[in-house]
Amino acid sequence: MNWAWFHKLGSPKWFYSWSKAWALPVFCFGCLCLVIGLVWGLAFAPADYQQGNSFRIIYIHVPVAMLAQSCYLAMGIAGVVFLVWQMKMSPIFIKAMAPVGAIMALIALVSGAIWGKPTWGTWWVWDARLTSVLVLFLLYMGIIALQNTIDDVLLANKAAAVLSVVGLINLPIIKYSVVLLETLHQGPTFTLTKKPEMPAEMWLPLLFSVIGLYCFVAGLVLWRMQSEILLREHRSSWVKQEVTENGL
Amino acid sequence: MTYSSFLKAEFLVLWRRKQDVFNALLFFIIVVVLFPIGVNSSPEFLAPAAAGIIWCATVLAVLMALESTFKEDHRDGSLEQLVVSGLSLPLLIVLKIIAQWLVVMLPLLITMPLLAEMLYLPSSGFWALIGTLLVGSPSLFFIGVIGGALTVSIKQGAMLVMLLILPFYLPVIIFSTLAVKAAQAGLPYSGFLAMLLAMSLLSLVISPFMTAIAVKASVNA
Amino acid sequence: MQSFASLTISDLWIERAERDLCKGLSFSVQSGDVVRILGENGAGKSSLLKVIVGALSPEEGRIAYSGEDVTLDRSILQQDALYIGHSVGVKQRLSVAENIRWYCPDVCTNVLHEALKSLELIDYMDTPVKKLSAGQTRRVALARLWLSQKTLWLLDEPFASLDVKGVELLEERIQQHALAGGMVILTSHQNLLSLASRDVMLLP
Known part of the structure; x- marks a missing residue:
């Protein structure tokens, strides 16, 4: 297998030019899918026979909750990569990812609360999945707080990476422990092995919005990484050349 | 420097800092006292809540103590000497944590019979509580010291350490309170103790290396 | 003490706080050398010492000690x-003697007393270091030069806050060490023409 791409990923210059080509298409594709999924799901999909129209928030809640977890997973992996291989792009990725993940977790919490009110009759339940998303949100906020407090770039990089990795190891344990504390939540919506129990016209828009949101976030993070690269590498000649030739 | 001279100096410094250790103990007791006064002082509320209260207070006291683990060493440059000593930094960190654990946890355990009585914890739950503290608290120290090492160079680090580390303490608190609840209900609780032990061992394996990375990055910040 | 040792640094590049330091620096030190690092404030003198001893990682470059490559594992x-x-690494809450025992646990009492006598610290042996002055604190750290058996000395501004007598003592000790086959790398603004066998200039 050819590992050259892996080494290239470590070079900010190569990554910058690569991401410049990809960010916009990915972002636009994500937006398109997201709009299709949301419009289809919110306006045209059949209402749930138990929950009525209130279930439609699933088209926001589920993608966002999935993203909140995937973002942390990605950050944790980036943290491992940084601690093991000292790859320069990893801390930039973590820094770009953390606020996005935090917002995803926050939206998941809020949309979950809104969904909970009509279904369970209460805004908040101390159920396993709600609690673990809350903890996830706090972990994101911790990483952001740490990055904002530490002035020294090298230390901030290491600190964020260490915290992401420790979080990655701890999240399953946290999740397992809150599951022990009783659960009211319904089972997972998507599983890889089983066919979903909802009819196709209900889960297809969900699939669209999930894919759409992933691409949307990917584009967003690529853009955030680009500006972070420019900021960090502002002394290097290729950045000067880039800015004078193509503008910002 | 050798491992034994390092450990000896650690204990000496902790002995000279006995007021700080005593402060952590007082802080722990005050937090425990807040609950009967602030929430409800009836035995019906306190007996089932006792383990949770004691664990929350323990967690806060431990974090307060850990925040300053490396602060003094960083200021006078002895932390840098540890990094360049040629000895294994993770191992030095483990020794440091063992010293801290003994000095902070032993006084806390000694006050336990008194506090358990004041919170009306039935004797069935008492030994389970002691067991969870003995088996679970090492993981508090090993996880918390990462936060202490990350914030060494920051002036007001205590709040940040709380923010960073408390989420990781949730499983320890949950398993411990579940164990005590099970014991109070007359159910077996050794499974929870095993979980706590597993967490302590896992953090023993991972944390010294993470802390070493953080210390190395911090001495140059 | 090793009879013959050497330190070779090649093509170094250190990055600190968005500045490139010591770019392309190469030099080597042999037994008996006293090397003085010169450079303006912020040229990277302290960083260079930290990199050599392994407290700081260089961006690029190789370091070899006595023929072995120690770039990755120092x-x-x-x-x-x-x-x-720069901060000497003397524990404030420990006494002078305890500090020395922390760093050099194997030193016997007579030798310790001798060294403290010559450094004029003998009266403060059991005083906590935080009650000593800056110059005395530095002497406590410098006592390691008399009491430990290390070959390579890396001293960052060792003459700072020392009085005339302290400077003389230290110069004498450094010369002794070099004659015995040791290596010394130091940064200093002090004029050390008599002492340094070589200068390494760091360009900003």
């Missing part, structure tokens, strides 16, 4: 090196 070098940094 522990062989560290066992032979005595580093006194």
